[in-house]
Amino acid sequence: MDLNRRDFLKGAAVASVVAAGSLAVGCTPAEEEPAEKWEYDVDVAVAGFGAGGAMAALTAQKGGASVVCVEAYHQVGGTAMDSAGGATGPGSMEVAQANMPYSKPEFLQTFVDCIGEATNVMEEYDAFIRPGAGGVGFTIGAESTHKARVECYEDLAEKFVDGGGVLLMETKAFKLLTNEDGSIVGLMARKSDGTEIKIKAKAVILACGGFQNNPELKTKFFGPMGDQVFCRAVPTNDGTGLLMAKEVGAALSTGLGTFYGHSMAANADVEFMDFYEIGSQYHDNRCIVVNLDGKRYYDEGAGVAGDMNNLELINQRYARGCVIFDQNIYDEWGSISAGGDKGADRTAEVIERGGRVAKADTIEELAEKMSAWGYHKANTIKTVKEYNEAIDNGTTADLEVPRTTGLIASIIKIVEPPFYATEVVCGVSCCYGGVAINPNGEVLKEDGVKPIPGLYAIPGTAGGITSAHYYRSSIGAAVAYAWKAATCALDYVSAGQE
Ligand SMILES: Cc1cc2nc3c(=O)[nH]c(=O)nc-3n(C[C@H](O)[C@H](O)[C@H](O)COP(=O)(O)OP(=O)(O)OC[C@H]3O[C@@H](n4cnc5c(N)ncnc54)[C@H](O)[C@@H]3O)c2cc1C
Structure with missing residues (x-):
């Protein structure tokens, strides 16, 4: 031969x-x-x-x-x-x-x-x-x-x-x-x-x-939600x-329980070689991320590229959360990757691939849609309101879960309709x-x-x-x-x- x-x-x-x-x-x-x-x-x-x-x-x-x-x-x-x-x-x-x-x-x-x-x-x-x-x-x-x-x-x-x-x-x-x-x-x-x-x-x-x-x-080393963590x-x-x-x-x-990764669109049909462009919700460090209780749980801007928020997501129920953003963030950051290069419209791709994305003209309506996935409606509305007020007052560092700019993130008010929520799950790239x-x-x-x-x-x-x-x-x-x-x-x- x-x-x-x-x-x-x-x-x-x-x-x-x-x-x-x-x-x-x-x-x-x-x-x-x-x-x-x-x-x-x-x-x-x-x-x-x-x-x-x-x-x-x-x-x-x-x-x-x-x-x-x-x-x-x-x-x-x-x-x-x-x-x-x-x-x-x-x-x-x-x-x-x-x-x-x-x-x-x-x-x-x-x-x-x-x-x-x-x-x-x-x-x-x-x-x-x-x-x-x-x-x-x-x-x-x-x-x-x-x-x-x-x-x-x-x-x-x-x-x-x-x-x-x-x-x-x-x-x-x-x-x-x-x-x-x-x-x-x-x-x-x-x-x-x-x-x-x-x-x-x-x-x-x-x-x-x-x-x-x-x-x-993953369950043995990352903890009870380990098997939920997306590869x-x-x-x-x-x-x-x-x-x-x-x-x-x-x-x-x-350090067997620690890892690097980024939160990934939940339920979306994304495979290896789709992760960088589509699955990773890289705009999340400019957004609010809430857990099923409708509460922020970590500083979204911390770390390099949402990696610290992702690491904490494993400690939330089902290792899941929702990224909440508005049209302004969508337009500015919705297709920018961690490396700064412009790629696919991630939100549109996630919808196309069966992921969970809600869209609404008001935060109340958005929270209502999220509640169908199990997210606490009243808390979600309260979280967004307090976050926007803290930005107005310059007091984001005093929020119950403080918010900083981190290395590459920025703190942006979520006020321009329509509003979006993308459900994400904790992801692991490197142990x-x-x-x-x-x-x-x-x-x-x-x-x-x-x-x-x-x-x-x-x-x-x-x-x-x-x-x-x-x-x-x-x-x-x-x-x-x-x-x-x-x-x-x-x-x-x-x-x-x-
Ligand atoms: C979207 C995305 C963006 C990222 N951006 C960056 C970045 O910019 N900078 C950065 O530092 N990191 C980045 N990372 C992380 C980085 O890619 C990985 O952490 C890095 O490649 C190291 O991975 P690894 O050590 O797990 O092994 P890998 O690089 O995955 O290599 C392991 C290799 O071994 C093979 N293998 C596995 N088991 C066996 C076996 N039993 N026998 C033979 N072969 C086997 C696998 O097929 C694979 O080819 C990113 C990851 C993703 C998904």
Whole structure:
């Protein structure tokens, strides 16, 4: 069979890959090791080819390692493909500590030290990127479109394969393999047709995201409303990385109940790759958001892009709320994304896709319509009235739930009819808690001190790094730690060969 690079990306069968003679230098086909069947024998195996996994795979390859990467989804790039693509980070420890005050300094130090290294790798691979916000890190894609972001990672995947790497698409890692002393010797993965493959690897890097799409783990770690939380990430991020690591004795990090996300239109038919443009109600930090009691529950303007309000939404009944706004906010902000670019008319799209949007000429009428969804009518009317009065009086900071401008929001009176209410549900894009690692990205044993030899993990499979502070940096943290983990894995592999 005549295979080309695209066949790798489409998940060509292992046997076909071997037949095509396209394995990376250093990969040994199974036949050479009759005692135990390994489909691949490499220096480094990477689980996941999202922004972090791609960085880990390319860094390891650049350092001379043979690398196999398994990617569970049918598209490369992971969650970042449906994001603003900002892979930024703090330019100094001062900035890092000011913006992520609860993080351990040693974790921030790796972030600060390695975000530039990760950017260098992207530049060396001539990736389609733009400068990062504030001059630190990079922004994915030659321009701010989903197409450009996907192009960036498809191009990197091709370069990885051209460089001798093996990329197996729609292939999910599900088990880590260890020897008698607990050191990692490889992993097992399952292809979409159910075929299991065994990869022998001196080091394994887990870059397979968090547990965004695992209702049991979300309930366990996020709390009673966890299973209601919308997976605002690639659907393959189902916590397998965490579970695999735990099975071989890994400790879990702090902050397992914290995450980054944005509230999403409830009940609307939105899928991955619709989240940035349509599902995310990015204008909510200029609006009032009420819970089922018709009350505000958090400062809508806090945080970067409504992320703090979303984090609090999980503590409201059914993790739901209603975003209330007027025609002025609709016109000004109804199609502006968090990144500031203009996109689809989100409200119209949500209606089109079956989401709950009410429209009325008065707040009383709007509250009446919302009451049909279970929202307390009298409280809703009172909340809007008090909010508008506080703006008139300059006393929004004195409201029972204070209102500030936050980083990018503004405080706007809700007075121009018609009025709108969009029902939203809490969404998770990135888990801040996960497998416990040290600042080198080495996965720690249950004692929380000693590393499991040969096992590495990066955020969001790894957790406890940025301590519930988004700082527009979940992709940034992933790529910075991916560079660090791959660099340490290279040292580990070469030390083992001495
Ligand atoms: C609308 C939106 C806007 C956002 N904007 C930004 C932004 O501007 N800046 C920012 O920093 N963050 C942003 N984010 C968040 C950011 O995209 C994610 O936090 C980031 O991509 C990291 O996600 P992750 O670590 O969970 O893994 P991912 O990037 O999703 O990567 C994990 C990869 O592993 C694969 N995988 C999962 N399980 C397995 C397995 N068992 N075996 C093999 N492969 C597996 C997945 O398919 C995926 O490709 C945004 C997110 C969304 C949805």
